[in-house]
Amino acid sequence: MPSMVRSAPRAVLSAGLAALVVCTVLVTVSALAFPLGYSPARPTWPGAPTLLGWAHFDAGWYAHIATQGYSYTPGQQSPVAFFPLYPLVLRGLGLLHVDTFLAGMLVTMVSGLGALYVFTQWARTRADEEAARNAGLLLAFYPFAFFLYGAMYSDALFLLLVIAAFLLLERGQLGFAVLLAAVATAARPVATCCTSGRRLVSPSRS
Numbered sequence: 001m002p003s004m005v006r007s008a009p010r011a012v013l014s015a016g017l018a019a020l021v022v023c024t025v026l027v028t029v030s031a032l033a034f035p036l037g038y039s040p041a042r043p044t045w046p047g048a049p050t051l052l053g054w055a056h057f058d059a060g061w062y063a064h065i066a067t068q069g070y071s072y073t074p075g076q077q078s079p080v081a082f083f084p085l086y087p088l089v090l091r092g093l094g095l096l097h098v099d100t101f102l103a104g105m106l107v108t109m110v111s112g113l114g115a116l117y118v119f120t121q122w123a124r125t126r127a128d129e130e131a132a133r134n135a136g137l138l139l140a141f142y143p144f145a146f147f148l149y150g151a152m153y154s155d156a157l158f159l160l161l162v163i164a165a166f167l168l169l170e171r172g173q174l175g176f177a178v179l180l181a182a183v184a185t186a187a188r189p190v191a192t193c194c195t196s197g198r199r200l201v202s203p204s205r206s
Contacts, residue, residue, distance in 0.1 A: 008129050009120040012136030016116040019140055020109060020149040027053025027150070041101040050150075054105045058082070059152035063100045066090035085186035086154035104152035111156035112148030115163055116140050122167040158187035 006014070031037065031053040039052045040060030055063075061079045065087035072078045086107070093103035120136035127135070139145060148156045161184035168177035 008124060008133035008136060009117050011133050012120045012140055013113060013117050015137055016113050016140045016148075019145065020113065023146055023149040024050060024053075047102075051099075051101050051105060054108075054150040055101045055152045059101065059104060062087050062090065062104060062152060062154070066094060066100050066103075083154065083186055083188055085183065086157055088186075089157065101152065105150050108148070108152060108156045109150050111160045112145075112150075115148060115156060115160040118160060118163045118167055122163055122170065125167070125170045154187050158184060158190075161187060 028050045031039070031049040035052075037052070038057070039055050040057075040063060041048075041051045041055035061082050065079045065082060065084070070079055070084075072080050086104075089107055090100055090103045093107070094100055098106075116136060116139060119139055120132050123132035123135040126132075147153055148159070161180050165177045165180040165184060168174075168180065
């Protein structure tokens with residue numbers, strides 16, 4: 001009789017979807033309860049509270065870069081501190097007439113769930129099914145995983161790319177692994193050390 005137990009990646013993805021729904025409800029309720037809270041997003045569509053909950057602080061800089069590009073004024077805060085990949089993706093969706101803040105939320109949600117799935121797949125190359133599932137669940141419910149479920153920051157996209165690079169490396173696809181690692185360096189400053197050539201060396205196997 002075939003086992004009815006779901007595979008580790010599917011179980012973790014289901015948990016991630018549940019966490020995404022819970023976090024989205026919480027930030028939406030928070031935005032409704034505190035309508036004057038800071039958010040650079042001020043959309044008028046019916047789902048506005050959801051965007052107002054997920055788009056805060058640096059989301060404004062990402063939106064600025066996506067819509068107006070980089071600029072620099074001496075003595076003032078400017079967007080030059082932010083890496084270009086995430087706003088480039090938002091700009092691409094903007095060409096399809098997707099609201100910039102909505103695009104940011106959706107890119108984070110998709111990237112975050114993708115990161116959970118790919119991480120669990122990678123964990124299966126290092127441990128058994130149960131350990132891989134537990135590792136994925138720990139990532140899904142880690143407190144700072146909140147930033148993988150809709151917050152308009154580049155963390156989720158960065159994490160997806162880096163883990164995917166290591167998974168491809170484990171599978172012997174060095175060229176694609178290096179390509180994804182190179183793309184990841186445009187997502188966040190820490191990517192330049194996480195995906196350095198020294199790290200992208202497949203461990204020797206007996």
